Amino acid sequence: MIQETRIMLEHAGDPAQKTLAGYRGHGGYEALEKALRTMTPDEVNVEVETSGLRGRGGAGFPTGRKWRFVPQTDKPVYLAVNADESEPGTCKDRQIMERDPHQLLEGALLACYAIGARTAYIYVRGEYPHSIQALEAAIAEAREARLIGRNILGSGFDCDIWVHSGAGAYICGEETALLTSLEGNRGYPRIRPPFPAVEGLWGCPTIVNNVETISCVTHIIRRGGTWFASLGCEGSTGTRLFCLSGHIRNPGVYELECGKFTLRELLMELGGGTKSGRPIRGVMPGGSSMPVLRADELDIRFDIDSVSKAGSSLGSGAIMVFDDSVRVVDLALNIAEFYAHETCGQCTPCREGCDWVRRMLKKFAEGRAAPDDIELLKDVTSKMDGTTICALAEALVWPVQSYLKKFRADFEAAIVREAAKA
Amino acid sequence: MSGGDRVTLTIDGEQATVPAGLNVIEAARRIGREVPHYCYHPRLKVAGNCRVCLVEIEGRPKLEIGCNTRVAEGMVVHTANDRVRAARSGVMEFLLINHPLDCTICDQAGECKLQDYAVHHGPGITRFEFEKAHKPKRVSWGDKIVFDSERCILCTRCIRFLDEIAGTDEVSIDLRGEKSTLIVKGDGKLTSPYQMNIIDLCPVGALTSRDFRFKTRVWFMQFTNTICTSCARGCNVVAGSRSDRLLRMVPRMNPEVNDHWMCDHGRLHYAFVNDEARLATPRVGGRPVIYATAVDRAAALLDEARGAGILAVASPFMTNEELFAMKGILDRLEIETRYVLSPQGEGDDLLQHPEKSPNVRGAELAGFAPAPEDWPSDRPWGALFWIVPREGGELPEALLAAAERRILFSLKQRAADVCFPLSTWIEKDGTVVSAGPRLQRLQRGIAVVPGLLTERVVLDHLHTALDPVYRGPETAAQALARIAEREPAFRGVSWTEVGSGGLVLRPAEVPA
Numbered sequence: 062m063i064q065e066t067r068i069m070l071e072h073a074g075d076p077a078q079k080t081l082a083g084y085r086g087h088g089g090y091e092a093l094e095k096a097l098r099t100m101t102p103d104e105v106n107v108e109v110e111t112s113g114l115r116g117r118g119g120a121g122f123p124t125g126r127k128w129r130f131v132p133q134t135d136k137p138v139y140l141a142v143n144a145d146e147s148e149p150g151t152c153k154d155r156q157i158m159e160r161d162p163h164q165l166l167e168g169a170l171l172a173c174y175a176i177g178a179r180t181a182y183i184y185v186r187g188e189y190p191h192s193i194q195a196l197e198a199a200i201a202e203a204r205e206a207r208l209i210g211r212n213i214l215g216s217g218f219d220c221d222i223w224v225h226s227g228a229g230a231y232i233c234g235e236e237t238a239l240l241t242s243l244e245g246n247r248g249y250p251r252i253r254p255p256f257p258a259v260e261g262l263w264g265c266p267t268i269v270n271n272v273e274t275i276s277c278v279t280h281i282i283r284r285g286g287t288w289f290a291s292l293g294c295e296g297s298t299g300t301r302l303f304c305l306s307g308h309i310r311n312p313g314v315y316e317l318e319c320g321k322f323t324l325r326e327l328l329m330e331l332g333g334g335t336k337s338g339r340p341i342r343g344v345m346p347g348g349s350s351m352p353v354l355r356a357d358e359l360d361i362r363f364d365i366d367s368v369s370k371a372g373s374s375l376g377s378g379a380i381m382v383f384d385d386s387v388r389v390v391d392l393a394l395n396i397a398e399f400y401a402h403e404t405c406g407q408c409t410p411c412r413e414g415c416d417w418v419r420r421m422l423k424k425f426a427e428g429r430a431a432p433d434d435i436e437l438l439k440d441v442t443s444k445m446d447g448t449t450i451c452a453l454a455e456a457l458v459w460p461v462q463s464y465l466k467k468f469r470a471d472f473e474a475a476i477v478r479e480a481a482k483a
Numbered sequence: 484m485s486g487g488d489r490v491t492l493t494i495d496g497e498q499a500t501v502p503a504g505l506n507v508i509e510a511a512r513r514i515g516r517e518v519p520h521y522c523y524h525p526r527l528k529v530a531g532n533c534r535v536c537l538v539e540i541e542g543r544p545k546l547e548i549g550c551n552t553r554v555a556e557g558m559v560v561h562t563a564n565d566r567v568r569a570a571r572s573g574v575m576e577f578l579l580i581n582h583p584l585d586c587t588i589c590d591q592a593g594e595c596k597l598q599d600y601a602v603h604h605g606p607g608i609t610r611f612e613f614e615k616a617h618k619p620k621r622v623s624w625g626d627k628i629v630f631d632s633e634r635c636i637l638c639t640r641c642i643r644f645l646d647e648i649a650g651t652d653e654v655s656i657d658l659r660g661e662k663s664t665l666i667v668k669g670d671g672k673l674t675s676p677y678q679m680n681i682i683d684l685c686p687v688g689a690l691t692s693r694d695f696r697f698k699t700r701v702w703f704m705q706f707t708n709t710i711c712t713s714c715a716r717g718c719n720v721v722a723g724s725r726s727d728r729l730l731r732m733v734p735r736m737n738p739e740v741n742d743h744w745m746c747d748h749g750r751l752h753y754a755f756v757n758d759e760a761r762l763a764t765p766r767v768g769g770r771p772v773i774y775a776t777a778v779d780r781a782a783a784l785l786d787e788a789r790g791a792g793i794l795a796v797a798s799p800f801m802t803n804e805e806l807f808a809m810k811g812i813l814d815r816l817e818i819e820t821r822y823v824l825s826p827q828g829e830g831d832d833l834l835q836h837p838e839k840s841p842n843v844r845g846a847e848l849a850g851f852a853p854a855p856e857d858w859p860s861d862r863p864w865g866a867l868f869w870i871v872p873r874e875g876g877e878l879p880e881a882l883l884a885a886a887e888r889r890i891l892f893s894l895k896q897r898a899a900d901v902c903f904p905l906s907t908w909i910e911k912d913g914t915v916v917s918a919g920p921r922l923q924r925l926q927r928g929i930a931v932v933p934g935l936l937t938e939r940v941v942l943d944h945l946h947t948a949l950d951p952v953y954r955g956p957e958t959a960a961q962a963l964a965r966i967a968e969r970e971p972a973f974r975g976v977s978w979t980e981v982g983s984g985g986l987v988l989r990p991a992e993v994p995a
Contacts, residue, residue, distance in 0.1 A: 230659070247656060252531035252551050406637065406656075406663035408532045413577035416661045420613050437610055444573030447545045448534055 063322045063330050066292065066300045069276050070316045073160040079195060081202040084163035090208055092283035093167050096174055097216035100282075105175040109278060111286030113298035118143055118236075118271035119347065119376045121365045124278070130258035131176050131266045139267040140173050140181040141243060141257075142275050145227050145234035147186050148348035149399060150379030153302035154272035156314050158185070158192035161276075162199035166222060168275035170213065171282050173220045176268050180221050183272075184239050187227045196224045231403035235451045236269040237261075238405065249407045250451035273302055273378075294320025297364035297375075303327070307345075307382035308335045319364035319375075324354070327363055328382060339384040343468070347376020349396050350456030352463035373463070389471040390425040393464045397422045400457035411454035414445040418457060425475040435472050439465060492558040507538055507549035507560055518562050519571065519600050521686045522638035523550035526743055527647055530639050534574045535600065538562045546570055568604070575605035581616040581661065582687075583633045591688030593701040597636065618664050625672035627679055627747060628690055632664040635689035641665070641681035648744065649833070651675040665689075677833065679747045683733050694751055695731045707928030708735060708983040710917070712800060712908045713749040714828075715838035717917030719984070720745060722909055727929045729756045729909055737984055740921065746835050755873060755894060755907065756931055762896045762904040763932045769898075774936055774944070781890045781901040782948035784866060788888050789816055791865025796878065797823045797851045798870040798892075799840035801938060802913025802925060803973075804962035806842070806849035808942035808955065809870070813850075815950055818868075823851035826875025836918050839875050841908070844916035848972050858882045866890060870938065871897065873905060892938055903941050904932065911937040912959035914981060916988060922976060923985035 067073075077083030084090070096105050110125030131138055142165070146154040157165055169181040185193050200222055203209045211219045225243055227233045233242045237251035240262050261267020277299055281289045290298045297319035306312045310333030317327070324346065328334065335341055343353045346363075352373040354361075361371045368375050383392060401419040406412040421438050424430040442462050445454040465472060491500045494511050501510045508518045509525070521533035529551050536549035541559035546567065561567055579601060586592045618632035637656065642665070646652040653673055657666040667673055682690045704723040711718040711732065718741035723731040732753065734745040755761070765777030772780075785793065795813050797806055813821055823846035830837035847853070858879055867886035869878065871893040883889070889899040896902060910932075913925045936944075939962060943955025956962040960978035967973045972988055980986060 252529065252548070254551070401660065404660040406658075406660040409534045409574050409577050409636070412637070412661055412663065413580055416616075417577075417580060417611065417613075441610075444570065444576070448537060448570055448574065450531060 063317065063326055065316050065331075066318045067316050068280050068292075068300050069157060069161070069164065069273065069302065070314070073156060078161050078163075079159075079199065081163060081199070081206055081208075084161070088283065089163050090167055092279050093170050093208070094214055096171055096282050097214050097218055102175045102177060105171060105282060108286040109175070109281055112277075112281040112289035113286075113296075114274065114277050114281060114289065115297070115365060116271055117273035117277070117301065117378065118234075119148065119350075119374070121375065124270060124274055127258065127270075128172070128176050128268055130256065131268065132259055134266055136265040137180065138176055138178040139262045139265060140169060140176065140178045141236075141240060141262065141267055141269045142169055142181060142183040142272055143234060143236060143239055143269055144183050144185040144189070144192065144272045145239060146189070146272070146377075147231045147234045148350060148377040148379060149396075150304055150306050150345065150348050150381045151377040152304045152306075153314050153378055155189055155192050156302065157272055157276050158189070159195045162195045163203065164276045164279045165196070165272055166199055166203055166209065168278040169222055170209070170220050171278050172268065172270065172275055174218060176266075178268070179219050180223070182243055182262075183222065183224045184233070184243055185224060185226055186234070187229045193224055193226055200224065230405070231399075232405045232451075232453060235453065238451070239269065240267060247405075249405055250453075252450055293318040294362075294364050296366040301375075302378055304377075304379045305332050305382070306379070308337060308339075308341075308384040308387075309382045310334055310336045320362055320367075322363060323360050324363045324368075324380075325359035327380070328359065332382070335382065335384045337384055337386065339386060342383050342385045342387055343389070344383075345379070345381040345460070347374045348379040349381065349399065350452075350460060351376045352459050353467060355467050388426075389464050389468040390422065390475050393461055394419070394422040394426040396460055397457060400453065404453055408450045410445045410448045411450075414441060414454060415457055417441060418445075418461060422461070425472055428475050428477065430472070430476045432476055432478070434476070435465065435469070438472075490554050490556045490558075492554050492556070492560060494560045495562055495564075501554060503554065505554050507540075507547075507552045507554060507562075508536055510554045511549070511560070511562055516562055518549045519596075519604055520550060521596060521600075521636060522640060524640055524643075524684065524743075527640060527643040530643065533578075533636065533638050535571060535578075535604070537567060537570045537574065539564060539567050571604045572606045575600055576610070578636055579605065579609065580611040581633070582636070583615060585634075589634065589688040590691045590696045590701075591634075591685075595688060596686035616661055618662070623672075624667050624690075625674075625678070627693055627751075628673060628682060629693055629696065630665060631689050631691070634687050635665060636687055637663055637665070638686060640684040640686070641690060644681050644684055645673075645675055645678070649675040649677040649680070651678075653678075654681075676747050676831070676835070677744060679750050680734070680744045683743075692731070698730050699725050704730065705928065707909065707926050709909060709926045709928060710841070710915070710923050710985075711745060711749040712841040712915070712925070713746075713752045713839065714830075715836040715841060715843065715918045716741065716834050717841055717915060717921065717923045717985070718745040718749060718834060719923070720749075722928050724909070724929045727931055729753050729929060729931075735983075739987075740917070740919075740923075740985065741834055744834060746833075748835070753909075756909055758894075761894055761932060762902065763935070764904065766896060766899070766902045768900065769896075774941065777901050777903060778941065778944045778948050781903075782945055784888045784890060784900055785812075785816060785868065785945075786949060788865030789818075791887065792862070793818045793820065793866045793868055794864045794882075794886065795821045795851075796854065796867070796869040797821070797846050797849070798872040798876065799823055799825050799838075799843040799846055800872050800908070801842060801846065801870060802911065802915055802959070803842065803845040803849065803922075803966060804913045804956075804959050805870075805938040805942060806846050806851065807962070807966050807970075808939050808946065810849045810851075811953070812942060812946045812949065813868075815946065815953075821851045822854045823847070824854045824872055824876030824878075826872065828875075838918075840872065841917060842915035844918075844920050845914075848916065848970065863887065871905065873907065892941070903938075904935055906935055906937045907931070910935065911939070913937075913939065914959070914963055914978075917985070920988045921985050922973070922981050922988050924978070924981045924983060926983070 242248040397419040719735040719737040866888035
């Protein structure tokens with residue numbers, strides 16, 4: 062039986078954990094004190110490298126290595142915490158922000174200490190007013206206790222944390238669009254190079270990390286990188302928050318060690334199978350933007366590298382399940398409608414392509430597609446793949462291509478045959 | 484091998500050694516290869532949004548945009564292999580699916596990058612079966628520009644120009660995704676005195692000029708490389724004309740003068756050229772006469788008036804060749820009272836010069852003194868010999884009234900003993916000394932008034948009438964050669980050397 066390993070969510074059930082007193086009662090801010098008193102910034106970075114921590118926003122880049130990209134500079138360095146949790150199916154970061162916000166603040170202070178930042182911004186999606194409230198309350202308390210601000214814990218380390226609310230655009234979860242939005246501009250992704258670690262906020266070096274990633278840092282410094290690395294499996298160390306939703310009996314957020322179970326075990330044992338009792342038809346393993354896995358592909362070890370080897374991705378940890386009552390053409394259309402609505406429109410293939418794909422999928426969903434439409438859909442999506450500024454186009458293209466490949470019969474069934482018409 | 488500030492790379496199998504820091508588009512341009520692009524412009528920040536300049540860089544998994552990829556030693560670039568061409572064709576298809584098929588009524592047709600690239604790089608067919616997106620059309624952006632959002636490809640060149648060059652940051656994008664459209668901030672009307680440059684920058688027909696739109700198809704026009712004469716900057720321009728009517732001016736890139744830009748005032752200031760009410764033939768005592776009659780009469784009057792004194796006033800709109808032709812007459816008649824009027828106005832930090840004429844420097848080099856603040860009006864001149872500026876220079880009424888005889892060159896008919904019609908800059912060859920000091924060339928593009936003689940020709944006839952052995956030069960080029968022989972400031976220059984881009988004169992010998 063799969064067991065949860067609760068680290069980030071250990072005290073999530075305790076309402077007092079939101080308060081500074083409650084958090085300190087569970088060892089809160091000891092990691093910060095330890096780092097500021099006994100560790101150099103480089104040692105903090107080394108500890109994070111030792112932990113094997115990889116980003117939890119979707120791309121899975123090694124966090125300690127990312128921090129090393131900050132160049133020697135006279136400019137200010139910034140930390141931007143990505144709390145624009147907007148990938149469909151993802152609802153893990155809000156658990157941290159609303160139930161245990163201080164671990165995020167502590168992690169942010171540690172990260173700032175490591176990268177030489179004196180300011181952190183937490184960019185929270187506008188649809189999360191409760192998260193914003195919880196963070197602001199926590200920041201106020203921490204500031205009052207001199208854990209945020211000047212000369213933290215008498216160490217001489219100054220660091221401030223600000224919460225910034227988004228305004229409802231999915232694209233602002235893309236790290237460079239987030240920075241542009243944070244600067245007060247339209248949420249457009251930026252071309253790379255330069256990368257944010259070199260030129261981010263206001264042209265200054267900026268590290269962008271996900272809420273869960275930064276929260277892990279707190280526990281890594283508290284209990285050591287080696288301890289963290291001992292959890293999970295190689296390539297997916299520590300614990301990870303998974304958001305189980307869709308046609309599942311026990312939806313929710315689970316904190317698990319990767320590599321200790323297969324996807325099917327997760328769905329059947331923790332998830333309890335489908336709510337309807339009907340067979341699972343497919344699973345989106347890492348948010349709606351990741352290629353789908355069919356029911357016969359669920360016996361894979363569920364960690365970053367194994368899922369990647371299976372042609373999909375752990376993404377943001379959002380696992381969405383659908384049973385055999387779902388017509389895949391409807392599902393594909395639903396996804397396309399989301400991305401066609403959310404494309405920022407900055408670059409050509411995505412601006413024009415997302416809506417074109419949506420309109421083609423609408424034909425399939427309405428059962429009026431032409432025989433050539435499957436090939437057309439494949440070709441148009443291929444022209445959007447790898448030709449854009451950011452990954453939003455691929456967030457539409459990858460799942461659609463995977464549905465075409467894995468559920469082709471659904472698409473063929475939606476074609477009006479000449480014979481049938483006559 | 485290369486080093487230091489140059490790098491050697493391979494582009495489509497060809498080795499190229501180019502300055503370090505160039506992007507792939509510019510590097511390819513150096514060896515004569517065009518990487519197509521819309522949003523990239525060498526003077527604007529890289530936006531990277533059109534995706535037409537995708538190229539393959541060996542060793543990199545994805546295609547990269549040429550505009551944002553700096554060359555590196557040993558880099559191997561493919562700008563036209565199958566993979567690149569397929570991607571480019573895909574981008575062209577995306578650009579075209581929602582673009583209206585209204586080339587037949589679009590002003591940009593014939594000089595449209597969307598047309599050009601659709602032919603060279605597009606798929607050639609459409610696979611888009613849906614109704615095209617509808618967006619705002621015929622949106623007024625003020626009194627100069629009309630915007631068509633359906634034609635817009637959202638390259639943001641206009642936004643960046645107004646922000647980065649003009650400094651007014653007036654245009655932005657509204658809405659999102661395929662509904663995205665440009666808007667002018669505030670009251671929706673542009674204010675920049677340089678706003679019309681965005682019409683030139685717009686690679687498609689989204690931004691059109693109220694002044695020019697629907698006047699002609701561009702392929703019916705003739706184009707002349709000349710300069711703008713509205714101020715001393717002398718912005719290099721291409722004048723577009725049809726049937727001897729000037730229809731439009733657009734800037735011609737000259738990094739030493741105006742770069743890619745010009746001001747709206749200069750661009751739009753040409754109505755007087757085509758004015759039907761212009762003086763078309765010489766007048767004597769108000770009656771139209773042939774040139775020979777007017778020249779003889781003017782010569783006789785000038786000769787008679789020598790004793791009583793002649794006031795000579797040149798125009799700063801005259802070319803050097805005209806000014807020196809006038810100087811020849813004044814030298815011959817031993818007239819020393821020589822002035823030039825110089826209209827002044829507001830300047831700015833970008834292009835506009837406070838001297839609102841092209842050639843005050845040339846006039847001063849030809850010995851014409853700046854007009855005094857207060858003309859001595861008590862003196863009754865025997866004759867006034869005045870080339871009336873096309874604008875911005877008047878003499879006091881009292882001075883005019885006190886002159887016994889008046890020999891004038893004027894755009895409009897004036898009360899005078901002899902009045903010759905004035906030619907405009909687009910009707911003549913010649914040189915001027917712009918700010919710099921920079922010697923630049925005017926080039927004749929059209930003949931608005933049939934049979935009109937330029938001032939240089941008329942002045943030389945006048946000179947011959949006063950001195951039968953005098954023979955003027957045949958052409959402006961020859962006239963310049965004569966000036967170059969005699970005048971230190973012009974030493975060594977020639978018509979061909981001035982070229983269409985101009986050259987810097989030795990500043991020590993030219994008034995600032």
